Amino acid sequence: MRRDKSFAVSEQTSADRTNHKANIFARLDRQQTTIVSPGTTHIAHDKDYSDAKATFQDEGLTLEDLLRNNRQWASSQVRNDPEYFTRLVDIQRPKLLWIGCSDSRVPANEILGLAPGEVFVHRNIANVVTHSDLNAHSVIQYSVEVLKVRHVIVTGHYNCGGVKAAMTNQPFGLIDWWLHNIKDVYEDQKQTLDALPEMKDKQNKLCELNVVQSVINVAKSSTVQKAWAAGQEVSVVGWCYRLDDGLIKDLGVSISSPDDLDAVYKVLSGTQ
Numbered sequence: 001m002r003r004d005k006s007f008a009v010s011e012q013t014s015a016d017r018t019n020h021k022a023n024i025f026a027r028l029d030r031q032q033t034t035i036v037s038p039g040t041t042h043i044a045h046d047k048d049y050s051d052a053k054a055t056f057q058d059e060g061l062t063l064e065d066l067l068r069n070n071r072q073w074a075s076s077q078v079r080n081d082p083e084y085f086t087r088l089v090d091i092q093r094p095k096l097l098w099i100g101c102s103d104s105r106v107p108a109n110e111i112l113g114l115a116p117g118e119v120f121v122h123r124n125i126a127n128v129v130t131h132s133d134l135n136a137h138s139v140i141q142y143s144v145e146v147l148k149v150r151h152v153i154v155t156g157h158y159n160c161g162g163v164k165a166a167m168t169n170q171p172f173g174l175i176d177w178w179l180h181n182i183k184d185v186y187e188d189q190k191q192t193l194d195a196l197p198e199m200k201d202k203q204n205k206l207c208e209l210n211v212v213q214s215v216i217n218v219a220k221s222s223t224v225q226k227a228w229a230a231g232q233e234v235s236v237v238g239w240c241y242r243l244d245d246g247l248i249k250d251l252g253v254s255i256s257s258p259d260d261l262d263a264v265y266k267v268l269s270g271t272q
């Protein structure tokens, strides 16, 4: 009997969940957002965020403000360059894949001085590339095989919160699984890191070493190795960005052929 009741509760919950999801999608239908050309001054949204209490306390910005900003930005782009969106709408041909940290202070396009359409971007906490991350490897595959990017740039940044967190013994919950990847880099490079007297220096060196590990992992990927085997030119490089002056340091770790990898990782050129 107890089991039946449990099932009933479970079914009810599932039905509620289905209705809840349907309601959210229905809300989108009712919204009837009208998008007109960015060249005109008015884009109508009948969605009202005023009761959502979704204000950004620090800046006093609301979600409505963000949508207004967007309309102003779109208009100014067209004013400066009438063909701006026309050029971007059908095709993207970036020659760079940027793999960076999710940190809000390190926006790829901005710090490279590039416009939308010029850099394909993947970001996660502390710019980690593992061998089992389907998200990262899907991005790498698409950008290398389809977009034919010429460079994969792994860019870390000094004073990275993810790297600093990985250097503590403090538990943070789910993210600990992710941070373990950085702890593994620490373990591998312990001698180098422990030789540095200051904690800040250790943290910043681990930021660099973590980038290098990701560079190696991208280069070891079957996608990049297949590209090299087919004669496609792809280099994988490592950079580190300084938050205090906005400058990027080239870590000098460019891998552009299987010769730069240990034999065990040369999947396609090995004797099989």
Ligand code: ZN
Binding pocket: 101, 102, 103, 125, 126, 127, 157, 159, 160, 161, 162, 163
């Ligand atoms: Zn970071």
